[in-house]
Amino acid sequence: MITTDIGIIGAGPTGMFAVFEAGLLKMHCHLIDSLPQAGGQLSEIYPQKPIYDIPGYPAINAQQLVDNLSEQIAPFHPGFTLGERVETLEKQQDGTWTIGTNEGTLINCKVVVIAGGLGCFEPRKPEVDRLAEFEGKGVLYAVRNPEAFRDRNIVIAGGGDSALDWTIFLANVAKKVTLVHRGDTFRGAPDAAEKVAELARTGIIDLVLKSRVVALDGAGHLEQVTITGQNGQDQHIQADNFIPLFGLSPKLGPIENWGLKIDKSAIEVNTFDYSTNVEGIYAIGDINTYPGKLKLILCGFHEAALMAQSAFKHVYPDQRLTFKYTTVYGITELA
Amino acid sequence: MITFNVKDRDGKQTAIEVPEGISLNLMEVLKGSGYDILATCGGMALCATCRVQVKTGAEQLPPPGDAELDILDTLPSIEDNTRLSCQLRVNESLEGCHFTIPPED
Ligand SMILES: Cc1cc2nc3c(=O)[nH]c(=O)nc-3n(C[C@H](O)[C@H](O)[C@H](O)COP(=O)(O)OP(=O)(O)OC[C@H]3O[C@@H](n4cnc5c(N)ncnc54)[C@H](O)[C@@H]3O)c2cc1C
Ligand code: FES
Numbered sequence: 001m002i003t004t005d006i007g008i009i010g011a012g013p014t015g016m017f018a019v020f021e022a023g024l025l026k027m028h029c030h031l032i033d034s035l036p037q038a039g040g041q042l043s044e045i046y047p048q049k050p051i052y053d054i055p056g057y058p059a060i061n062a063q064q065l066v067d068n069l070s071e072q073i074a075p076f077h078p079g080f081t082l083g084e085r086v087e088t089l090e091k092q093q094d095g096t097w098t099i100g101t102n103e104g105t106l107i108n109c110k111v112v113v114i115a116g117g118l119g120c121f122e123p124r125k126p127e128v129d130r131l132a133e134f135e136g137k138g139v140l141y142a143v144r145n146p147e148a149f150r151d152r153n154i155v156i157a158g159g160g161d162s163a164l165d166w167t168i169f170l171a172n173v174a175k176k177v178t179l180v181h182r183g184d185t186f187r188g189a190p191d192a193a194e195k196v197a198e199l200a201r202t203g204i205i206d207l208v209l210k211s212r213v214v215a216l217d218g219a220g221h222l223e224q225v226t227i228t229g230q231n232g233q234d235q236h237i238q239a240d241n242f243i244p245l246f247g248l249s250p251k252l253g254p255i256e257n258w259g260l261k262i263d264k265s266a267i268e269v270n271t272f273d274y275s276t277n278v279e280g281i282y283a284i285g286d287i288n289t290y291p292g293k294l295k296l297i298l299c300g301f302h303e304a305a306l307m308a309q310s311a312f313k314h315v316y317p318d319q320r321l322t323f324k325y326t327t328v329y330g331i332t333e334l335a
Numbered sequence: 336m337i338t339f340n341v342k343d344r345d346g347k348q349t350a351i352e353v354p355e356g357i358s359l360n361l362m363e364v365l366k367g368s369g370y371d372i373l374a375t376c377g378g379m380a381l382c383a384t385c386r387v388q389v390k391t392g393a394e395q396l397p398p399p400g401d402a403e404l405d406i407l408d409t410l411p412s413i414e415d416n417t418r419l420s421c422q423l424r425v426n427e428s429l430e431g432c433h434f435t436i437p438p439e440d
Contacts, residue, residue, distance in 0.1 A: 045381055118375060124440050126411030160409035182412065187405045212412060246411040249384065249440040250375060 002079060004030040005315045007099045007109035009086045009255075012040020014285025014300030015115035016069040021308035023076030023334055024326065027315050030079035030107050032086050032099065034120040036142075039066035041286075042297075044121055044248065055298060065297075075333040081105050083144075085120050087254045089281075097280065111280055111311045114260075114267060115300070116287040118250035126157060126244050129215035129226075138222025139242050149174045153238050155225050157213050158245035159183050164192040166245065171205050178206040178237055180213050180227055208235075216242060255287070263289055273310030274303045280314055282307045337427060339392075342435040343370060353425050361387070361429065362421035370436060378421035380406050384440070389416040392432030396423060 006022050008015045011033035019029045037043050042051075042062035050059040057065075084101035089112060092098055099107040123141035125131060131139060143149075143166050154174045156167050159181045167179045179196065186193035200207035208227055214234075215226040225239045252265045261268040261277045266289035269276055274284050284307050285300035293299075312321050337355055342348045353364055362374050362385040373384035380402040389396065393416040399407065403422045407413060414437070423429065 041375075045376060046379070049379070118373075124411055157411070158409065160405075163409075182410075183408055187401070187408050244411065247383075247409045249382075250373075 001098075002030055002081070002105070002107045004028045004079060004107065004109050006030070006111045006113055006311060007032070007097065007107045008078075008113045008115055009099065010040065010115035010117055010285070010287070011035075011038040011080065011082070012115060012117045012285060012300075013042060013065065013069060013297050014117070014304055015040070015113070016066070016073055017301050018113055018115060018284060018304040018307065019073040019076055019078040020069075021305045022311065023073065023078075024324075024331060025308055025312050025315075025321065026332075026334065027111075027308070027311065028078075028334060029076065030081065030109065032081045032084060032101060032105075032107065034083065034085040034122075036083045038070065038080070038082070039063070040117050042066050051297070053296065053298065075331055077334055081107070085253065089258045091280075095280070111282065111314045113307060113311070114255065114276075114281065114283040114287055115285045115304075116252075116255055116283075118286055119252040119255065119265070120250065121248035122251045122253070123244070124246040124249050126213065126246060128213050128242075128244070131216060134216050134218065134222045134242070137220065138218065138240060139216070139244075141244060143170070143243065146170060146173050149241060151175045152240040154178070154241040154243060155180060155213065155227075155237060155239045156243045156245060157181070159186055160245065160247060161189055161192065162247075163245040164189065164196050166243065167205060168192060168195050168199065171199050176206065178208060178239070180208045180211050182210070182212055184209045206237075213242065213244070266293075272306075274307045275310060282311060337425065337430050339429045339432040339434065341365065341368075341370065341387075342390075342433070344436055344438060355427070357425060359425050360421050361423040361425055361434075362419075364425055365420055365436075372420070372436060373439075374421060376421075380419055380422055383407070383410055383419060385420045386410075386413070386417050386437060387420045387434040388414050388437055389418055390433040390435055392429070393418075395430075395432070396428050 005027040006029045008031045011031040047063035084103045088100035090098045097112050153176045155178045157180045199205045210230040211227050214228045217224040227235050267283035269283050269288045271290045274282050284303040286295045336352045338352050375384050376382035383406050403419050
């Protein structure tokens with residue numbers, strides 16, 4: 001069990017900056033995110049786009065802002081659990097909370113901060129017969145450990161960059177890679193598209209264009225996929241794995257079930273300190289709502305600062321908080 | 336006035352009228368009219384949550400640009416004439432069109 005002062009659900013810019021504001025008040029944090037990297041929407045949706053409304057930066061690339069935030073919070077040594085989705089939130093008898101993830105990781109904390117943005121980014125799932133049945137039994141939505149595909153027959157579906165990149169990478173690992181794409185051209189990175197065409201010309205991979213995977217078959221584990229072409233003809237391919245790569249889309253997910261007041265997929269908060277209707281749980285950033293709410297990074301930062309001042313009383317009930325400028329005292333690294 | 340028809344996820348069809356010469360895209364008008372579309376990326380052709388099916392009038396719309404085609408390419412399955420509403424400017428080309436809002440991802 002991981003133990004910390006504040007458990008932060010969501011490692012987007014708001015959750016990251018909350019570590020800084022909490023750290024100034026000597027509170028330790030642990031961040032959990034379903035994505036494999038920190039940065040939320042910035043790293044996942046628009047890493048290379050410039051942002052123009054971060055105070056003090058006339059323009060800054062989204063990924064650069066995330067990198068700067070990482071550097072800024074480093075002295076406070078936040079813990080990270082990445083690539084795991086928070087499923088459960090339970091109050092303990094001693095008044096603390098236990099956060100549980102889909103991988104069974106448990107985090108015990110005095111305060112919970114939900115900085116979940118638009119929700120968990122979940123893979124877009126294609127409409128394929130028996131897809132859910134084979135999830136974890138041959139069907140995967142991301143490649144974590146490429147070695148797991150050694151000497152296997154795999155079918156990848158998708159037309160975007162990640163479908164191209166993984167096809168190229170796994171071509172040398174798997175026994176056979178078949179890439180199935182709905183269209184007949186690849187519009188993603190031209191280099192990757194050219195490489196895939198070359199792999200197909202030389203017979204290293206099979207490229208099936210203008211087609212869709214429509215059904216899966218197997219006894220217990222995936223054995224075969226059925227592909228339909230635009231001409232309506234079916235072909236069956238032997239496959240140990242099917243990897244649909246159609247990007248990610250945010251879903252509120254488990255947050256709905258924690259007894260919080262929710263309005264249109266957002267958590268209602270008190271703007272005094274961004275607390276929710278449940279004592280000890282705060283919600284900051286894109287996930288919350290209140291009259292006049294703006295879904296902006298700078299608003300998430302502001303909310304993080306006020307939240308930390310209020311959370312202090314849960315972490316250090318016997319201490320009084322005195323407000324200090326960083327220019328006067330600097331920042332003190334947490335042990 | 337520019338008039339076009341929108342069918343929501345429950346199948347309810349409504350005619351929408353917009354004054355000529357306003358500088359908005361279709362996604363903004365749909366959101367402004369209370370339709371439940373996410374439009375996560377705010378109109379940058381990055382999220383595809385604003386997509387609509389063009390049931391009538393597809394041929395009178397300007398063809399999709401590179402950014403739009405790129406993101407449509409990454410979707411698992413789409414009907415013919417699926418467009419990103421954020422990439423469609425509201426002007427005479429929309430006159431008489433019928434749009435349907437597809438189910439959420
Ligand atoms: C294309 C685009 C352009 C934008 N441009 C600007 C701009 O110019 N200026 C500006 O201020 N804002 C802009 N925004 C908005 C800005 O990105 C958001 O306001 C900001 O990302 C919100 O930060 P957040 O930390 O609250 O949430 P997010 O960035 O959404 O991060 C939330 C994180 O929580 C995780 N999460 C949620 N639920 C769970 C769970 N149950 N378990 C584990 N993890 C979970 C998610 O995986 C995600 O990583 C833009 C957004 C987009 C999409
Ligand atoms: S709003 Fe995101 S693609 Fe249109």
